Amino acid sequence: MENRKVVIIGDGAVGSSIAFSLVLNNAINEIVIIDVNKNKALGDALDLNHGMSLTTPKKIKAGEYDDILGAHIIILACGVSQKEGETRLELLARNEKIFDSVFAGIKPYLDKDAIVLVVTNPVDVLALYTYKKLGLPANQVIGSGTVLDTARLKFLLSQETGIDPRSIHAYVIGEHGDSEVAAFSVTSIAGVSIKDYCHSCGKCLDCGLKKLGEIAYEVKNSAYDIIKMKGATYYGIALAVNRIIESIVNDQHSVLTVSTYIESEFDGQIKDVYLSLPCVLTNRGVKEIIRPNYSKEEIAQLIKSARILKETNI
Numbered sequence: 001m002e003n004r005k006v007v008i009i010g011d012g013a014v015g016s017s018i019a020f021s022l023v024l025n026n027a028i029n030e031i032v033i034i035d036v037n038k039n040k041a042l043g044d045a046l047d048l049n050h051g052m053s054l055t056t057p058k059k060i061k062a063g064e065y066d067d068i069l070g071a072h073i074i075i076l077a078c079g080v081s082q083k084e085g086e087t088r089l090e091l092l093a094r095n096e097k098i099f100d101s102v103f104a105g106i107k108p109y110l111d112k113d114a115i116v117l118v119v120t121n122p123v124d125v126l127a128l129y130t131y132k133k134l135g136l137p138a139n140q141v142i143g144s145g146t147v148l149d150t151a152r153l154k155f156l157l158s159q160e161t162g163i164d165p166r167s168i169h170a171y172v173i174g175e176h177g178d179s180e181v182a183a184f185s186v187t188s189i190a191g192v193s194i195k196d197y198c199h200s201c202g203k204c205l206d207c208g209l210k211k212l213g214e215i216a217y218e219v220k221n222s223a224y225d226i227i228k229m230k231g232a233t234y235y236g237i238a239l240a241v242n243r244i245i246e247s248i249v250n251d252q253h254s255v256l257t258v259s260t261y262i263e264s265e266f267d268g269q270i271k272d273v274y275l276s277l278p279c280v281l282t283n284r285g286v287k288e289i290i291r292p293n294y295s296k297e298e299i300a301q302l303i304k305s306a307r308i309l310k311e312t313n314i
Helices: 013-023 039-047 089-109 123-134 146-163 194-201 208-228 235-249 294-310
Strands: 004-007 030-034 059-064 073-075 117-118 141-143 254-256 257-260 273-276 279-282 285-289
Touching: 004 013, 004 235, 013 030, 013 039, 013 235, 030 039, 039 059, 073 235, 089 123, 089 146, 089 294, 117 123, 117 235, 123 141, 123 257, 123 273, 123 294, 146 194, 146 208, 146 235, 194 208, 235 254, 235 279, 273 294
Parallel strands: 004 030, 004 073, 030 059, 073 117, 117 141
Antiparallel strands: 141 257, 254 279, 257 273, 279 285
């Protein structure tokens, strides 16, 4: 079997949830967990190994930075988590220092063909920072971006329409954060635009633009609501990461809204920034960006989102 080794750096609630989701993923054959709290990593590795007879067998271990050698994918889930009332961008100062320390450990063992997946928030800013610090090609440094936001949007649209969320084509683009954009102009069910479908489905009394706006607001604020209720979000992002990893290791050419490097888009109005757009993912990372026909309003919102991220870049 070709290289399907994944290294997770950071074994907090997000990192350990990602590890668990990957144990259930038949596409992975080796998982390494690295954390400054070595006992926590050892304990999680042992706990996961105990379930090996109940899933597809794979190697799982707590490791050190030299275990990065030969890894296909390195997941950066290290750093402090978002507190109640704190925006993702406000996390930057605290997590920048942690990333600098991690980079020092990674660099001696980093394979030139490895793919680095940044999950830590603010994911777009830290993905750009990772790209510039590690020196890998841009297509090999990816942020988890708005894959989770897009899944949240599909779930809420499913709740309103009664349609399987897997049959809803929708995208949240831009920042994974407060300036994200729900691209309803390119959202559809079986080729029918979501706006047309909403006018005809009869599932709710308050259909149309107002309802879609409420859904977009709920998607954007989902993390704040979850953090308020349980202190942190980790299951949803773990599933989103699992889906990204699956697409990469199986070379699926899936279209996912990962955060990727934008050299220049929309006549140069967005450049030198990481943000989420629909991307084709292969075993080499991002192959290409798909460019749907967004509305003028959505493009304006996306450009504004990019400017916010540019102003926040390290």
